[in-house]
Amino acid sequence: MLNSQQQQFQKGVVQVTDNVFTAVGFHGANTSMIVGKDGVIIVDTLKGPQSAKEAFEALRVHSDKPVKAIIYTHSHGDHVGGASAFVGEEMPDIYGTENFGSAEGTTKAAGPVKQKRNVRQFGRKLSPMESTNRGVAPALTADHDGGNGFVPPTIQVPDDGLKTTIAGIKLEMHVAPGETDDAMFIWLPEGKVLFSGDNFYSSFPNLYAIRGTAYRDVRSWSESVAKMAEFRPSHLVPGHTMPILDAEAAVTALTDYSRAIRSVYDQTVRGINAGKGPDQIAHEVKLPADLRDKPYLIEFYGSVPHATRAIYSGLLGWFDGNPTTLNPLEPKIKAQKIAELAGGTQQLSQQMQTALDKKDYQWALELSDHVKWLDDGDLQLARKVKIAALRGLAAQEYNAPNRNYYLSYANELESGELSEIWF
Numbered sequence: 001m002l003n004s005q006q007q008q009f010q011k012g013v014v015q016v017t018d019n020v021f022t023a024v025g026f027h028g029a030n031t032s033m034i035v036g037k038d039g040v041i042i043v044d045t046l047k048g049p050q051s052a053k054e055a056f057e058a059l060r061v062h063s064d065k066p067v068k069a070i071i072y073t074h075s076h077g078d079h080v081g082g083a084s085a086f087v088g089e090e091m092p093d094i095y096g097t098e099n100f101g102s103a104e105g106t107t108k109a110a111g112p113v114k115q116k117r118n119v120r121q122f123g124r125k126l127s128p129m130e131s132t133n134r135g136v137a138p139a140l141t142a143d144h145d146g147g148n149g150f151v152p153p154t155i156q157v158p159d160d161g162l163k164t165t166i167a168g169i170k171l172e173m174h175v176a177p178g179e180t181d182d183a184m185f186i187w188l189p190e191g192k193v194l195f196s197g198d199n200f201y202s203s204f205p206n207l208y209a210i211r212g213t214a215y216r217d218v219r220s221w222s223e224s225v226a227k228m229a230e231f232r233p234s235h236l237v238p239g240h241t242m243p244i245l246d247a248e249a250a251v252t253a254l255t256d257y258s259r260a261i262r263s264v265y266d267q268t269v270r271g272i273n274a275g276k277g278p279d280q281i282a283h284e285v286k287l288p289a290d291l292r293d294k295p296y297l298i299e300f301y302g303s304v305p306h307a308t309r310a311i312y313s314g315l316l317g318w319f320d321g322n323p324t325t326l327n328p329l330e331p332k333i334k335a336q337k338i339a340e341l342a343g344g345t346q347q348l349s350q351q352m353q354t355a356l357d358k359k360d361y362q363w364a365l366e367l368s369d370h371v372k373w374l375d376d377g378d379l380q381l382a383r384k385v386k387i388a389a390l391r392g393l394a395a396q397e398y399n400a401p402n403r404n405y406y407l408s409y410a411n412e413l414e415s416g417e418l419s420e421i422w423f
Contacts, residue, residue: 174186345377
């Protein structure tokens with residue numbers, strides 16, 4: 001399934017309309033060029049100058065007019081880091097929201113561990129044999145110059161949006177919080193083209209990223225996508241994956257997307273108010289039956305269970321309401337008590353190995369985490385079982401971040417890169 005998603009970011013330039021062109025697959029995100037009377041407008045600029053330069057050269061086949069403006073749909077690095085490649089002799093106007101740069105919020109304080117988790121989520125160190133793709137992007141991208149070409153916005157788009165004309169092209173910029181608080185979408189009324197940024201792409205959305213993010217306001221995300229659907233675009237250009245070039249398909253996709261996000265939110269809130277904890281809710285919430293097989297809602301990138309946990313934490317914080325979890329046992333003491341229940345460390349280790357042999361990979365993982373805390377436990381066996389279980393789970397997984405994280409962590413364990421704390 002994950003390999004089949006590869007067609008969504010096949011490298012090349014897609015002609016959206018007579019004057020709109022989108023470069024797909026030159027890096028993780030898309031960059032687009034709108035051709036006007038005396039110049040062009042660029043929407044998003046990829047991660048770094050190298051990939052942006054290559055994409056711009058491919059776009060230049062369709063116009064050599066000067067760049068009059070650059071528009072950032074949001075501040076994630078894979079959309080803003082290559083701007084310098086599009087700047088010519090004259091500096092173009094660069095548009096971003098008033099709160100541009102707020103995408104990561106207070107989680108900047110956890111930057112070091114987020115970077116480690118980012119590498120795992122995207123499988124940046126996986127071998128070519130292990131790599132597939134990133135769900136909404138190719139696996140292998142030029143990241144060495146990420147952010148080197150960023151040019152800050154020179155014009156702020158107010159919260160109520162901006163309607164303007166650039167190079168003879170009428171366009172509208174609408175603030176639309178979703179994946180980030182500083183997101184907006186771009187509307188070309190004359191061509192009925194809508195640039196969604198990362199509030200829509202062909203996969204269930206990443207309502208929570210396992211690398212670690214501040215809470216993404218899920219309800220606002222749903223409302224922003226619903227707002228996009230109201231424009232009834234004939235052409236939909238997402239922040240990642242292929243443009244949708246049919247009016248009915250574009251409106252249907254946006255409507256379904258909004259409804260899917262809101263359904264996950266509403267189901268989670270009902271579970272919360274019924275007194276259920278995040279673990280139970282994560283196993284109960286499902287997409288509505290008529291949406292589960294939609295190609296743009298398959299969980300290649302985002303995950304429904306992850307989303308429910310993020311919503312729970314975003315609305316209530318870490319405590320699940322059960323007094324048992326107010327002050328749980330520390331891991332080492334809990335492991336000792338689990339071993340006693342099993343009849344001793346040797347019996348617990350046998351149960352761990354049996355779970356692996358039965359391909360009950362999640363249970364094998366959980367038992368290995370107990371065994372590794374025990375002073376008389378076989379730590380080498382626990383590590384070996386955990387590595388095998390992680391790779392077993394990865395082999396069954398079509399959610400790219402999950403798969404990449406499983407494999408990356410297994411490799412780090414096997415190489416000895418992880419300390420006992422991480423293990």
